[in-house]
Amino acid sequence: MTAWNVTMSDEREGDDDASVVVETRTKTKRPPLYKVLLLNDDYTPMEFVVHVLERFFGMNHAQAFEVMLTVHKKGVAVVGVFSHEIAETKVAQVMDFARRHQHPLQCTMEKE
Numbered sequence: 001m002t003a004w005n006v007t008m009s010d011e012r013e014g015d016d017d018a019s020v021v022v023e024t025r026t027k028t029k030r031p032p033l034y035k036v037l038l039l040n041d042d043y044t045p046m047e048f049v050v051h052v053l054e055r056f057f058g059m060n061h062a063q064a065f066e067v068m069l070t071v072h073k074k075g076v077a078v079v080g081v082f083s084h085e086i087a088e089t090k091v092a093q094v095m096d097f098a099r100r101h102q103h104p105l106q107c108t109m110e111k112e
């Protein structure tokens with residue numbers, strides 16, 4: 001997105017009317033987005049992964065089961081895309097929940 005700031009400048013001494021309109025371009029960058037990835041492993045129960053996807057990623061049971069199966073078969077899947085802060089929170093929540101239940105489930109994030 002490009003915004004244009006209009007600035008009055010250059011009212012120089014001696015000039016009768018040297019007012020000049022200067023346009024300075026302000027580049028407004030969108031904040032970067034981050035993919036949250038869930039990784040497969042051989043030990044975390046499928047039902048636990050489905051529960052994680054329902055609990056932390058707002059999926060219904062059918063969506064969660066489908067995404068879990070994708071991770072199981074392909075090794076990894078994107079489970080959501082968020083701002084840096086939200087992505088970090090999701091990863092921390094999943095890692096903490098898995099650790100507390102003694103499952104080796106891994107969740108990471110990467111810039112989109």
Ligand code: TYC
Nearest residue numbers: 039040041044045046071072
């Ligand atoms: N592969 C696991 C099993 O067979 C299930 C699983 C799915 C584990 C997705 C992690 O992110 C995962 N019990």
